Amino acid sequence: MxxxxxxxxxxxxxxxxxxxxxxxxxxxxxxxxxxxxxxxxxxxxxxxxxxxxxxxxxxxxxxxxxxxxxxxxxxxxxxxxxxxxxxxxxxxxxxxxxxxxxxxxxxxxxxxxxxxxxxxxxxxxxxxxxxxxxxxxxxxxxxxxxxxxxxxxxxxxxxxxxxxxxxxxxxxxxxxxxxxxxxxxxxxxxxxxxxxxxxxxxxxxxxxxxxxxxxxxxxxxxxxxxxxxxxxxxxxxxxxxxxxxxxxxxxxxGRSYGGQIEEYKMDDAEIAIVASGSAAGTAKDVIDDKRAAGIKVGLVKLRLFRPFPEERLIQALKGKKAISVIDRSICFGWKYGPMCTELKALASSIGNVPILSYIDGLANLDITIPHIGRVVDETAAAAEGKAYQDITWIPLEE
Amino acid sequence: MVIKHKWIFKTEAPWSDANEKMLALDTGGWRTERPVLDKSLCNYCGLCALYCPPQCMRDKGDHYEVDLKWCKGCGICAHECPRKALTMKPEGDFANES
Structure with missing residues (x-):
């Protein structure tokens, strides 16, 4: 330094x-x-x-x-x-x-x-x-x-x-x-x-x-x-x-952020959450708690959205058993959130695993610790082969 | 991918050097009418040149002359001329000129 x-x-x-x-x-x-x-x-x-x-x-x-x-x-x-x-x-x-x-x-x-x-x-x-x-x-x-x-x-x-x-x-x-x-x-x-x-x-x-x-x-x-x-x-x-x-x-x-994506506790993670912006900070706390409870979960913080970090995401997510993407926006004309839709384009390289899309935090609604906790739990269940919703608007189910 | 295209721009961004080859459209080909000057009415005020969108009125010292390579035939010069020295004439009238 x-x-x-x-x-x-x-x-x-x-x-x-x-x-x-x-x-x-x-x-x-x-x-x-x-x-x-x-x-x-x-x-x-x-x-x-x-x-x-x-x-x-x-x-x-x-x-x-x-x-x-x-x-x-x-x-x-x-x-x-x-x-x-x-x-x-x-x-x-x-x-x-x-x-x-x-x-x-x-x-x-x-x-x-x-x-x-x-x-x-x-x-x-x-x-x-x-x-x-x-x-x-x-x-x-x-x-x-x-x-x-x-x-x-x-x-x-x-x-x-x-x-x-x-x-x-x-x-x-x-x-x-x-x-x-x-x-x-x-x-x-x-x-x-x-x-x-x-x-x-x-x-x-x-x-x-x-x-x-x-x-x-x-x-x-x-x-x-x-x-x-x-x-x-x-x-x-x-x-x-x-x-x-x-x-x-x-x-x-003396400070760095991972470049295109920041990987948080991804090395031994079995399931992954993809989030961006301030919600990624909340997600790190949730991941610490869930790991303490025995769930091997990691976070990919999407820092670069355009160009889309294809190679880095494949490298980070390959081999994970299930992935969830939290979008703070919606995609008119596609079923999933915008970032989730983009991630799904990489599915053939990542592997045939459940990719769950969550819409949350629209219009100043908080992406809360319980919300992300729920996302982690549902992703873990999907990884075990249990049924899951492929798209969830979290505020509508509160 | 094998690129057969020969690069037009020498620079990374689309910049062209007009001293060599300016990448521009031959706007003269768009014209259906052209301005024709009656020199007896022209007092060399320059309003036609000022208003010309492609800036193709050439200063000839005592009048302005249209450069037909670029004139689109929009008619703004004739519209703005206070002495009606410019008249728009159909291109057909000039069909037999080389």
């Missing part, structure tokens, strides 16, 4: 996001406030106003403009930052597609909230799921320390010359956004040092005033096919890169 001890304090998730984003020295920030993200926009604005960060803040009239500003600035070579949630994320939908297609390495914090449809000012991952195929790298974190650390890693990932893709870091709104937790904020020199390798890489093309260049707009026929193939290939490369950056971060700062 090379890093100096950082300032340890009790901080709200949104304050951590703004504080650490500033340490990454973005040059252009365009951030429209929306519940439950507003403190991110407010805090980073005051950091700049106080003269602690030399950045241009573009005051925009909405999220669509915010993402357009970030894409433009990114194509001109700037490091950019924005944050949003729910309605804001879908209001910038066309421009997040362009940002990805143009390969602009924008970093965005998305504070998860239920999406339009049913007006729910409450937590849920439906906004993340709604942008699944946007071509962004999507990462989900569990707690406030992970917000701090992953945000730094997001810049290393997005701006890596081999990747050149926008990265969306997701954390649970209302839970982490407003949760006060002990967090160690890395010191500026260490963040600078960790991001320094980017400066040694070849320079990506940027817009130069007066120069005759075209960015992202020329994708007819084979140009389109080629751009899509390169984007698709970069997404595939990103999987390994996430693991490498996480390892390097661990060596430098």
């Amino acid at each position: 090379k890093a100096k001890k950082g300032q340890v304090s009790v901080m709200m998730g949104n304050a951590v996001t703004a504080t650490v984003a500033a340490l990454c020295r973005p040059e252009v920030i365009a951030c429209y406030p929306i519940t439950p993200q507003s403190e991110v926009a407010e805090t980073i604005s005051s950091i700049v106003a106080d003269g602690k960060l030399d950045a241009d803040i573009v005051e925009v009239e909405g999220e669509n403009s915010a993402m357009n500003v970030c894409r433009g600035a990114s194509l001109a070579g700037a490091r950019t930052f924005t944050a949003t949630s729910s309605y804001g994320l879908v209001y910038m939908y066309d421009t997040i597609l362009e940002t990805a297609g143009f390969r602009a390495p924008v970093v965005m914090a998305n504070v998860n909230r239920e999406t339009p449809g049913i007006h729910a000012v409450s937590s849920g991952q439906q906004d993340l799921i709604s942008t699944r195929d946007s071509g962004w790298i999507q990462i989900i974190v569990e707690n406030n320390q992970e917000i701090a650390d992953q945000l730094i890693m997001c810049y290393r990932l997005a701006e890596d010359y081999d990747i050149q893709l926008p990265v969306m870091m997701n954390y649970d709104g209302y839970y982490l956004s407003y949760l006060n937790e002990e967090v160690e904020i890395p010191v500026q020199e260490d963040v600078d040092a960790f991001l320094a390798p980017l400066k040694k890489q070849p320079k990506r093309p940027v817009i130069v005033p007066g120069a005759a260049t075209g960015a992202g707009t020329h994708g007819m026929e084979m140009g389109y096919v080629e751009a899509r193939y390169k984007h698709w290939s970069a997404m595939d490369r990103a999987k390994k890169k996430v693991d490498e950056i996480d390892k390097e971060f661990g060596d430098y700062f």
Whole structure:
């Protein structure tokens, strides 16, 4: 470990996001406030106003403009930052597609909230799921320390010359956004040092005033096919890169998260729970209790959702006797939750075992210890060959 | 997968260099009408060039001339011309021109 001890304090998730984003020295920030993200926009604005960060803040009239500003600035070579949630994320939908297609390495914090449809000012991952195929790298974190650390890693990932893709870091709104937790904020020199390798890489093309260049707009026929193939290939490369950056971060700062997935007590586990976000923290406590009661259960925390960590998941889950997936969103048109549906695509590699889908934690309903306890018990029963429900909406059975 | 395609973009992201080969559509092929100038009415105000969406009005010193390689025939120049110096004429009228 090379890093100096950082300032340890009790901080709200949104304050951590703004504080650490500033340490990454973005040059252009365009951030429209929306519940439950507003403190991110407010805090980073005051950091700049106080003269602690030399950045241009573009005051925009909405999220669509915010993402357009970030894409433009990114194509001109700037490091950019924005944050949003729910309605804001879908209001910038066309421009997040362009940002990805143009390969602009924008970093965005998305504070998860239920999406339009049913007006729910409450937590849920439906906004993340709604942008699944946007071509962004999507990462989900569990707690406030992970917000701090992953945000730094997001810049290393997005701006890596081999990747050149926008990265969306997701954390649970209302839970982490407003949760006060002990967090160690890395010191500026260490963040600078960790991001320094980017400066040694070849320079990506940027817009130069007066120069005759075209960015992202020329994708007819084979140009389109080629751009899509390169984007698709970069997404595939990103999987390994996430693991490498996480390892390097661990060596430098003494904290690491497993990269694409975090495996908790999986080595000797006979059954596995797959969860993400803050619910994964609760699940670890449940797993400790169930292990004390003699059930060999482990947790796979899904950190990388796009690209989907196919190889790591197969490696972690192969040979397990039953698997349950807890989704905090739903998949219209499929019977199972979105993450469960994706996992089922790997069934032929994992093995012919029961895969149970659970929907829980919609609209600020807690994914509780008893809920996850029930999931573990039912997964253990399925592993023994007993009958099981392949899809369960936990709140409806309470 | 064996890729037979020859790469169009030299860069990872879809960037093109217009000094060599700009990847652009030949928008002139879309045209069904073209603007025709009556030079006696034109006072070289430049509004046609300002409003032209593909920016294909060329400055000739005392008037503007349309570049038919790019003109889509949208008619905005003729619509905006305050002196009605530009008139949209059907492409059929020019069918016999080389």
